Amino acid sequence: MLYTPDQTAAFSTYSLRYLQTTLADHVLTVTLNRPEKKNALNPTLINELAFSLTYAHHEKDVWLIVLAAAGDTFCAGMDLKSLSNGEVEPTTVPEPAEPVKLGELMAGLHKPCIGRIQGPVYAGGFLLVGGCTHVVAAESATFSLPEVKRGLFPFQVMASLLEIMPARTVLDLCLRARTLSASEAHQLGLVTEFVKKEDLDAAVSQLVTDLKKYSPAAMQAGLRAYQQLKAIPRAEQQAYLHEQFRQIQQTADAKEGMAAFLEKRPPNWLGE
Known part of the structure; x- marks a missing residue:
């Protein structure tokens, strides 16, 4: 994990440069806020994303995440200019334990994440979109994906x-740099x-x-199992899933769900 629960516990005290975040009624909305650069991902923005999404992972009050963007472009991918010239900005969040890999960051969230896509998505922006559950x-x-036009992949x-x-x-898509419409996507x-x-x-x-x-x-248990299944040999997967089902029956939400069903009332979820 890039950050410990102790590090992210003070999340609300940090002033982020390129993200806007709001937490309301168990929903954390994370908005890319670098519209003048088409929300291109520079090191500062990437670290802020890592800190925010790791906070969402750890924080029990966060049940789901909405990932949005300001401006007319959702994300232009990596900021190649800042990467090439070694641009360094003052840090806004603690340094992560290791370099941030956006694909792994999204996969490790283990909570529903809704991508709100208002405009074009390019290149590395696909890592955010591909990592959302919806x-x-x-x-x-x-x-x-225009990378091959620039000699990249x-x-x-x-x-x-x-x-x-x-x-x-x-x-x-990778080889021909073809542009997809929302309908085709x-x-x-x-x-x-x-x-x-x-x-x-x-x-x-x-x-x-x-x-x-x-x-x-x-939902969190299911998303965690979905990711962990990838590393489990097929012959061992059913045993693993059987054990996950046994464990989930002991949770407060499972007990509440069964009680609500028998009592014919809406459940009051605790997220535990």
Whole structure:
């Protein structure tokens, strides 16, 4: 883990330079806020993302995350200029325990994460989109991997997309730098839902409402198991999942869910 629970416990006291965050009713909204650079990911923004999402992972009051962006572009990918000239800014959050890998950061969140995509997504921005459990996009949003045009290759994005799409589809996107419309991204499974831009907030809000009806503890256990399954030999997976089901039955949410079912009332989730 990039940060310990003790480090992220003071999250609310930090002033972030390129992120806006709000926590309300168990929903942490994290907004990329570098619109003048099309929310390109420089070292400071990457560390702020790592700190914020690790806080979300550790904090029991956070049941789900909405990942959004200011301006007309969701994310232009890595800030190649800042990376090439070794740009250094004053730190805004503690240094992570190791270099941040966005794909691993998103995979380790273990909580539902909704991507609110209001504009184009380029290059490394796919790591954020691919790591969300749900993606709601404006129908005008586009998705492109232009790395080969610059003599580069989207190695980490390729790995992330292979979790979502067939291999040949992923390779074609990487090799031809083709731009996808929101409709095409939906057909390929990258986008969960696409709507008119003016309906974007309502669609995200409805998805938040839907997810909050159900046990946070159950969803977190399921997402954690989903990630851990990848490292477990197939012959051992059912035994692992059986043990996970045995453990989840002992949680407060499971006991509350069964009681609510028998008493024919809505459950009052604790997230435990």
